[in-house]
Amino acid sequence: KQEVTQIPAALSVPEGENLVLNCSFTDSAIYNLQWFRQDPGKGLTSLLLIQSSQREQTSGRLNASLDKSSGRSTLYIAASQPGDSATYLCAVVGNQFYFGTGTSLTVIP
């Protein structure tokens, strides 16, 4: 069974810092990997989708990479802002959708 782990579970950084969130998965047979943002009590917002054949995707200050062979993905956030504070979830799509445990990010003004 696919297991998705995110490290760290929580992260607090001062505004302006660049940061990296990590996601690892145990089964490399995936279709794609998605990164989501979830604000407290809210639904999910899709940030980036990486197909299994791709290595990375970029959107604004966000860059996500995928190394399928090692079962790892990273989400890089440049020049963090207080508005980036949220929980970030990665999810891999194999024969079903598997979510990571999330990283709670706090950006301090």
Place this chain on the structure above:
Amino acid sequence: GAVVSQHPSRVICKSGTSVKIECRSLDFQATTMFWYRQFPKQSLMLMATSNEGSKATYEQGVEKDKFLINHASLTLSTLTVTSAHPEDSSFYICSARARGGERDGYTFGSGTRLTVV
């Protein structure tokens, strides 16, 4: 882009009553819809998968008679929590997969916060 509308966003109900949550794909046909549950400080857990016109497939430990899922059309899926109890209080989210399949990713509803009192 693809949009999934989920209603209601919040609902409070009395113990023993039933609650229906709707999930609609607004600008695409969702051949498959997924229902998730999230307890506080935990990750999302898949409850069931529904394909249009067929019975839903439930994950282990999810009571199919308690969580009724209907996917009668390509744009609408409903989750009914029957005889709700306080332990059913949770955040429920639906997601839909378009005809393109896994490669097109998934679109999520905005979620429903259910509180059973």
